[in-house]
Structure formats: structure tokens, C-alpha cells
Amino acid sequence: MPKLVERRCGYCGGTGKVEVGDFIKSTKGCPVCKQYGKVRVPSNYQRCPVCSGSGKRDIGEFVSEWVHCKNCQGTGWSEPPPAYR
Numbered sequence: 001m002p003k004l005v006e007r008r009c010g011y012c013g014g015t016g017k018v019e020v021g022d023f024i025k026s027t028k029g030c031p032v033c034k035q036y037g038k039v040r041v042p043s044n045y046q047r048c049p050v051c052s053g054s055g056k057r058d059i060g061e062f063v064s065e066w067v068h069c070k071n072c073q074g075t076g077w078s079e080p081p082p083a084y085r
Contacts, residue, residue, distance in 0.1 A: 002042040009033035010048065010055030010076015011068065032074035039075040046080050048072035 008014035012030035016037040019025050029035040032055060047053035051069035055076040059067055068074035 002044040004040045005043045006038045007041055007045075007075075007077055009037055009039045009074075010051070010053050010072065011074040012037065012055075014038065032068065039077065041075060041077045042079070044080060045077040048076055048078040049081075050078070051076065053077070 009016075009030060009032055011032040012018050014037045016030050016033060016035040017027045018030050020028050030037075033039050048055070048069055048071050050071040051057055053076040055069055055072060055074040057067060057069050069076075072078040
């Protein structure tokens with residue numbers, strides 16, 4: 001089993017804060033890393049291929065609305081694809 005390592009949080013980009021609001025921007029603490037800026041993941045994890053490591057996916061139609069990537073749970077890191085023999 002791989003050991004846990006600290007990596008930059010994908011959802012906030014390592015800042016610990018995220019912007020909220022479409023028209024009036026404000027910041028709040030990152031819900032993924034709890035304002036720490038880093039997440040603990042297994043050492044064999046790689047950048048998430050679904051969100052390209054951003055931890056987000058856009059579900060908005062007219063205005064961007066960001067939610068956690070379901071594959072990496074917002075961390076930006078996911079387990080590597082299975083190795084084929």
C-alpha cells in the first residue's frame with residue numbers, strides 16, 4: 001500500500017481560498033483542503049485525467065458554475081489507470 005503524501009490542492013490551486021459569486025466576487029475557504037492549500041493522497045496518485053488536475057468541472061449553461069470533479073473529489077489527484085498485461 002502506498003504511503004500518503006501532501007500535494008497541492010487542485011480545487012483552490014494551493015491557495016486555500018476559492019472565489020464565489022457570478023457577478024459580485026468574494027472569496028471563501030476551500031471546502032476540499034479546509035483552507036490548508038494541500039491535500040493528502042497516496043503517493044502513486046497522478047493528476048486527475050478527468051479534470052486535468054483542476055479539481056473542478058463546469059456544469060453551468062449560461063454562467064460558469066463549478067462543482068467538484070467526481071473522479072478525484074476535488075483534490076486534482078486520482079489513482080493511475082490500471083496497467084494492462
